[in-house]
Amino acid sequence: MYYHRLGKIPPKRHTQFRQPDGTLYKEEVVSSEGFSGIYSILYHIHPPTRIREIKDPAPYGAKRVDDYALRQTHLNSSRVDTTGDDYLTARKVLLTNADCSISICAPKTRSMDYFYKNAEGDEVLFVHDGNGFLISQFGKLEVRKGDYVVIPRTVIYKLEFADGPLRLLIIESASPVETVKRYRNQLGQLLEHSPYCERDIRPPAELVTETSSGQFLVKIKKQGFLHHYVYDHSPLDLVGWDGFLWPYAFSINDFEPITGRIHQPPPVHQTFQGRNFVICSFVPRLFDYHPLAIPAPYNHSNIDSDEVLYYAEGNFMSRRGIERGSFTLHPGGLPHGPHPGTVEKSINARETHELAVMIDTFRPLHLTNESLAFLDKNYPMSWTDKSGESFNEVHTP
Numbered sequence: 393m394y395y396h397r398l399g400k401i402p403p404k405r406h407t408q409f410r411q412p413d414g415t416l417y418k419e420e421v422v423s424s425e426g427f428s429g430i431y432s433i434l435y436h437i438h439p440p441t442r443i444r445e446i447k448d449p450a451p452y453g454a455k456r457v458d459d460y461a462l463r464q465t466h467l468n469s470s471r472v473d474t475t476g477d478d479y480l481t482a483r484k485v486l487l488t489n490a491d492c493s494i495s496i497c498a499p500k501t502r503s504m505d506y507f508y509k510n511a512e513g514d515e516v517l518f519v520h521d522g523n524g525f526l527i528s529q530f531g532k533l534e535v536r537k538g539d540y541v542v543i544p545r546t547v548i549y550k551l552e553f554a555d556g557p558l559r560l561l562i563i564e565s566a567s568p569v570e571t572v573k574r575y576r577n578q579l580g581q582l583l584e585h586s587p588y589c590e591r592d593i594r595p596p597a598e599l600v601t602e603t604s605s606g607q608f609l610v611k612i613k614k615q616g617f618l619h620h621y622v623y624d625h626s627p628l629d630l631v632g633w634d635g636f637l638w639p640y641a642f643s644i645n646d647f648e649p650i651t652g653r654i655h656q657p658p659p660v661h662q663t664f665q666g667r668n669f670v671i672c673s674f675v676p677r678l679f680d681y682h683p684l685a686i687p688a689p690y691n692h693s694n695i696d697s698d699e700v701l702y703y704a705e706g707n708f709m710s711r712r713g714i715e716r717g718s719f720t721l722h723p724g725g726l727p728h729g730p731h732p733g734t735v736e737k738s739i740n741a742r743e744t745h746e747l748a749v750m751i752d753t754f755r756p757l758h759l760t761n762e763s764l765a766f767l768d769k770n771y772p773m774s775w776t777d778k779s780g781e782s783f784n785e786v787h788t789p
């Protein structure tokens with residue numbers, strides 16, 4: 393990331409910075425990886441440590457399924473039940489391991505009357521449908537359909553969406569979510585061959601300073617519980633901050649695809665990295681231009697990764713069973729590849745309009761009890777189906 397600042401800060405860190413009434417603003421250093429990672433310095437009106445009440449924690453999270461057999465998996469999560477759900481209750485974790493969890497979230501309510509903090513993971517929200525704002529201590533960030541919203545752990549936030557369809561793919565990471573290391577120079581700047589650059593990254597644009605007193609609930613996610621902390625001041629009581637650690641948005645529509653004469657491997661689609669997993673974007677692009685090129689991907693054996701695809705937009709909907717909002721999991725240990733009929737059909741195709749998000753994990757994923765409701769039992773045998781002509785283009789790997 394890069395240095396950013398909003399609001400008022402003193403010229404020198406850790407020095408006297410006074411409010412109009414003569415009292416000191418309360419400085420808070422928010423740092424990652426101890427004091428070795430990126431950090432920001434926040435200036436509060438009230439001490440961030442002053443708690444009004446601690447309520448009982450509530451268990452939170454999905455249960456891992458441990459006896460799921462090795463098989464190609466399709467989760468048809470296009471029709472997630474949204475009845476009465478808000479942002480946290482609507483988050484359904486479908487796949488998980490120690491490094492990351494993958495959830496779908498289609499809340500019925502459009503705004504939150506509490507604040508939320510994930511104390512154990514960075515979060516990436518892929519906004520499949522929806523437009524609104526992420527409002528955090530770092531300010532107001534406009535969020536649009538197609539955005540990845542990257543929220544470092546411990547950022548206190550709430551979401552406000554406009555009326556209309558709302559669907560989020562949420563990736564929670566036990567390690568920091570970062571831009572791709574091979575696209576950065578030694579000082580962290582994104583290089584010329586990166587598919588996106590700093591101009592595409594949108595920081596919070598406007599600081600929100602709330603001075604009112606009352607009861608402000610912050611739900612804190614940690615170790616299988618939501619912990620309920622009540623404060624008598626808003627956590628958005630900042631007059632300024634600066635540093636490298638802040639939430640940001642990056643639109644999948646600003647990812648510039650890398651294409652070639654022959655089929656390009658999945659790493660050209662990489663967008664973010666975490667420890668033991670990557671996030672990739674498959675965006676509309678021209679196909680390979682070698683005269684004998686085969687645009688459809690080759691059969692592929694993952695020998696050390698599980699491969700998850702989330703189908704966002706495009707002509708995959710003509711692939712039997714796969715719908716907008718579906719997930720596939722192609723686990724390590726089995727080859728996967730184009731469905732019958734699709735390889736020949738792809739030849740001489742000029743372009744694709746597919747949009748998909750891929751999460752490749754380097755340790756096996758587990759299904760959860762929430763995911764079983766979406767299981768497509770026919771998918772493992774779908775490559776054997778003789779009615780191959782009914783399948784259409786799916787050019788993601």
Ligand SMILES: [Fe+2]
Nearest residue numbers: 692699722789
């Ligand atoms: Fe693959």
